[in-house]
Structures are given as C-alpha cells and as structure tokens.
Amino acid sequence: MASHQTIVVELGSSRIKVGFAGESKPRRVLNDDGGSGGGARRGGGGWTVAINDGMVSRACRWTSLHRYHSSMYDASRDDSAKSGGSASVPTTAYEWERTLYPLFSHALTSILFVQRPSRHRMLILTSDAFPPRIFREALHRVLLDYLGVGGVWLLNGGAFEGVYHLLEGLPPPPSLTSSAGPPRAHLIVDIGTHEARVAVCVAGSSILADTHRATLSGYDSFLGQVLTNYQGEKIVAKDAVDEECAHLEEEGSYYCPVTSLEDANAVVRAWIALSSSSAGFSPDITTVQVRLPSLERAQRTESSMEATIQLPVQPLLKAFHQIYLDYSNPSSLIFAMLTSVRTCPIDYRKAALQHALLLGGGSVALRHFCFWGGLASTGSSTNNGLGPQLETAARDACGVSSDDESAGESKGEEKKDDGASSVSSISRKRFRSLQGVVHGHVDDDDGRRGGINIQYPDPFAADMVAWIGGSIMGTLGYSKYYQNKFP
Numbered sequence: 001m002a003s004h005q006t007i008v009v010e011l012g013s014s015r016i017k018v019g020f021a022g023e024s025k026p027r028r029v030l031n032d033d034g035g036s037g038g039g040a041r042r043g044g045g046g047w048t049v050a051i052n053d054g055m056v057s058r059a060c061r062w063t064s065l066h067r068y069h070s071s072m073y074d075a076s077r078d079d080s081a082k083s084g085g086s087a088s089v090p091t092t093a094y095e096w097e098r099t100l101y102p103l104f105s106h107a108l109t110s111i112l113f114v115q116r117p118s119r120h121r122m123l124i125l126t127s128d129a130f131p132p133r134i135f136r137e138a139l140h141r142v143l144l145d146y147l148g149v150g151g152v153w154l155l156n157g158g159a160f161e162g163v164y165h166l167l168e169g170l171p172p173p174p175s176l177t178s179s180a181g182p183p184r185a186h187l188i189v190d191i192g193t194h195e196a197r198v199a200v201c202v203a204g205s206s207i208l209a210d211t212h213r214a215t216l217s218g219y220d221s222f223l224g225q226v227l228t229n230y231q232g233e234k235i236v237a238k239d240a241v242d243e244e245c246a247h248l249e250e251e252g253s254y255y256c257p258v259t260s261l262e263d264a265n266a267v268v269r270a271w272i273a274l275s276s277s278s279a280g281f282s283p284d285i286t287t288v289q290v291r292l293p294s295l296e297r298a299q300r301t302e303s304s305m306e307a308t309i310q311l312p313v314q315p316l317l318k319a320f321h322q323i324y325l326d327y328s329n330p331s332s333l334i335f336a337m338l339t340s341v342r343t344c345p346i347d348y349r350k351a352a353l354q355h356a357l358l359l360g361g362g363s364v365a366l367r368h369f370c371f372w373g374g375l376a377s378t379g380s381s382t383n384n385g386l387g388p389q390l391e392t393a394a395r396d397a398c399g400v401s402s403d404d405e406s407a408g409e410s411k412g413e414e415k416k417d418d419g420a421s422s423v424s425s426i427s428r429k430r431f432r433s434l435q436g437v438v439h440g441h442v443d444d445d446d447g448r449r450g451g452i453n454i455q456y457p458d459p460f461a462a463d464m465v466a467w468i469g470g471s472i473m474g475t476l477g478y479s480k481y482y483q484n485k486f487p
C-alpha cells in the first residue's frame with residue numbers, strides 16, 4: 001500500500017490543530033470562534049466545532065478528555081453550562097464515537113481534502129499522558145473502521161513527545177557558555193487551557209514518567225481565579241455605573257462588574273497592555289482601565305452605562321500569585337515544577353532546572369504578565385513576565401533570596417521574615433534540597449553561573465511547538481508505532 005503524507009492532529013481542550021506532517025504549521029486551528037485563532041472565551045465545559053463534512057452541516061461538542069481535579073472545578077463559572085450546553089465528558093466508547101466521527105470526517109473532507117484516507121496514516125497528539133481507554137478504543141474504531149484511515153498512532157502526552165524533536169536544535173540560554181554542549185535534560189512546562197503539565201525530558205530517552213505532574217494552573221483556571229478574587233473583593237464601581245452603584249452602596253450591598261471568564265480575560269489583557277507600555281507605567285499603579293465585554297453588552301440596551309471602568313489590580317495579581325507563584329500551594333505551577341525536579345534522578349536536576357521550557361497557549365498568553373513582586377525587587381519593569389517571575393519564586397521556595405546572589409554564605413540559613421510570614425516553616429523547608437541547583441554558583445569574573453533558567457522555545461511559537469514536533473515525527477519512519485488497519 002503506497003502511503004501518502006501523514007496527517008497530524010493535536011487534540012487540545014480548547015484548540016484542535018489539523019495539518020500534514022512535514023509542514024511548518026497546521027492547515028487549520030479549530031476553536032470556538034470558528035477557527036480564526038485568538039479564541040473567544042469559553043467555560044470549562046467544552047465548546048462547539050462547526051462541522052461540514054460535505055454531506056451535512058452540524059455541530060460537534062468538544063470537551064477535554066479528562067479534567068484534573070474535576071471535583072474542584074466550579075461549574076457555575078462555566079459560560080456554556082449556563083447557556084444550556086452540556087458540560088459532561090463522554091463516559092462510554094459509543095459517546096466518544098459520536099463525538100469523534102463528525103470531527104475527523106470534517107477534518108479529512110473539509111480541511112485536508114483527502115480523497116483516499118486509506119493512503120494516509122494519522123498521528124494524533126493528546127495533551128493527556130493517560131487518556132481513558134474508552135477514548136482510545138473509540139478513536140481507533142472511528143479512524144480505522146469507519147473512516148478507513150491507513151494507520152493511527154495515538155501519542156499520549158503529545159507536547160512532551162513533540163517538543164523532544166525540537167530540543168536539539170534550540171539555541172542554548174544566554175547565561176550558558178556554548179562550550180557546555182547540548183543539555184542533558186529539560187524541564188518541560190506545558191500551560192494549557194485548564195491544566196498545566198510538567199515533566200523532565202532526558203536527552204537520548206523520553207520523558208521520565210515519575211516526574212510527570214498535572215496541576216490546575218491552565219490559563220482558564222487562572223481566569224477563574226481572577227473572577228473569584230474580583231467577586232470576593234465586592235468592588236463598588238461608582239464611576240462606571242453611577243446611579244446603580246450609589247443605590248447599591250446605600251443598601252450596604254456591592255456591585256462587582258467582573259462577571260465572566262471573558263471579563264476576567266479582558267482585565268488580564270488590559271493589565272498586560274498597560275505594563276508592557278513603557279510610557280506612564282510605574283510600580284505605584286494600583287488600578288487598571290478595562291473595557292469589560294459584559295458591560296459592553298449591557299451598554300447596548302442601556303446607553304447611559306459606561307463599558308470602560310477603572311479596576312484595582314490587587315485581585316488580579318493575587319490570582320497570578322496563587323495559581324503560578326505560591327510555592328506553599330500544592331496546586332500552583334511552581335510547586336509542580338519543583339516537585340517534578342525533586343523527583344527526577346539527582347544527576348539530571350541541575351540540567352533540568354537550567355533548561356526549563358515554557359510551552360502551550362497559556363504561557364504565550366502570560367509571557368509578558370507583570371507582577372509587583374518582581375518590579376519591587378528590581379526597581380525596573382524589565383524583570384517581568386511569567387518566566388522571570390517563576391525563577392524568582394523558585395529561588396524564594398528554595399531559600400535563595402534575590403539579593404544574596406553575590407553572598408554564597410547565606411546558603412542554608414533560614415530565610416528572614418520579610419513579610420512572607422504566612423508561609424509555614426514546612427513550606428519553607430520543602431524545597432531546600434534544591435537550593436544549590438536553583439542558585440547555581442558564583443564566578444569571580446562573570447557573576448552567577450548556572451542555576452534556574454526558564455526560557456521560551458524561541459524562535460518557535462510556544463503554543464505551536466507540540467504540533468510542529470508532531471509534524472517532524474510524522475515524517476520519520478515510525479511504522480511499528482502505527483496501528484494499521486491492514487497489518
């Protein structure tokens with residue numbers, strides 16, 4: 001059987017990327033605003049893919065395969081659930097077949113224009129390291145039996161496997177000398193929609209399964225926390241909706257204008273835009289001006305209402321700290337990263353922390369997020385963004401304060417009480433074993449060498465790396481890994 005180009009599909013929870021192996025980008029990225037990218041905000045209960053497979057036009061509801069900490073997931077935040085959509089993940093192979101058949105039929109006929117599926121094999125990347133058995137069974141049945149695709153390779157934990165094929169070609173971090181040779185290990189951090197996943201990937205091998213961690217630090221989970229924090233603050237938006245709020249204040253109740261994930265996303269985008277603009281930004285800023293989508297909609301019916309309002313930034317920064325930087329919180333990203341490294345064999349720890357890579361759409365969305373802690377400690381806005389903030393949080397977690405870079409003698413000492421008194425002594429000691437690795441060593445000539453270094457996989461787009469890695473894999477001769485219809 002002559003095999004034509006391999007098809008590569010990345011099944012993400014909020015974006016599905018479809019294309020051919022050997023190409024530099026997917027032919028189409030499906031998301032819930034019709035595939036144009038950017039993404040309208042949706043809740044965690046799934047979204048709708050518009051399907052047109054040449055026979056019928058309909059919609060297919062797509063949910064993530066698995067939801068980590070599903071008991072912690074707050075369905076009341078879910079916009080789609082509120083609007084009557086089903087928030088449930090399929091629970092039988094048959095339900096998965098009903099979801100997958102229209103989706104892949106659409107991809108083959110309307111996106112890739114494949115005439116004879118049997119001449120193509122398909123590489124499927126899933127974010128989950130362990131997708132449910134019923135999903136795998138349904139996928140194979142749909143692709144091999146119903147749609148007649150030539151062969152299928154389901155690649156679990158796709159981002160980790162995919163990026164593995166790009167790592168060799170990535171330039172070394174500027175802090176490392178080029179003579180150091182190719183890195184022996186990487187810490188891969190994939191920030192997705194609901195979850196973030198972390199694992200150590202070793203050169204010449206694959207990911208170390210023991211180091212795999214999943215945590216509720218996806219971009220939408222962060223937005224959920226932003227929403228919760230603003231609602232908890234009970235903001236009185238006097239200037240925005242004068243009469244209404246004055247009345248509420250009199251009654252002793254409050255009004256919070258941030259009412260959906262979409263609003264929370266608008267606050268995040270506004271803050272990033274403000275902090276990225278060099279003009280007029282200073283660490284003293286405590287409010288941000290935001291145009292809220294929900295107020296914009298209300299404005300259409302009530303013309304007296306203002307859609308742009310001034311909001312405090314404190315609840316936003318608090319959410320960022322809780323979800324990403326708080327090393328005393330087991331659900332935070334920094335906790336997952338440090339636990340992952342602590343689990344890996346001791347001789348790989350140094351290399352893994354020196355070569356940490358941020359992947360996934362969430363890391364793109366937060367790449368320039370500015371946090372006060374960083375600004376305050378450096379006195380400038382250059383040390384902002386997710387990567388530098390995670391580095392600072394890792395140093396804090398390991399008891400390496402930011403100002404003792406030159407004074408190695410403080411190693412091993414208890415961190416002084418500098419306002420972080422709410423952090424328990426157990427939390428402060430939890431990652432002490434990584435202190436030397438996170439800190440690096442101090443050279444007389446060149447300053448600090450080694451230590452934690454968190455990078456983006458430039459020049460590749462962090463949210464495309466998994467698919468591009470899959471595209472490379474699809475061109476290689478991995479025949480024995482494909483499950484073929486005609487073995």
Ligand SMILES: Nc1ncnc2c1ncn2[C@@H]1O[C@H](COP(=O)(O)OP(=O)(O)OP(=O)(O)O)[C@@H](O)[C@H]1O
Nearest residue numbers: 012013014015039127192193219360361362364365
């Ligand atoms: N370029 C971008 N700029 C801003 N936000 C983005 C960008 N790309 C993706 N996002 C947002 O980041 C989140 C994660 O995107 P990603 O493409 O990694 O999702 P996914 O692969 O579907 O998720 P998962 O890996 O959890 O299955 C989504 O909420 C998405 O809206």
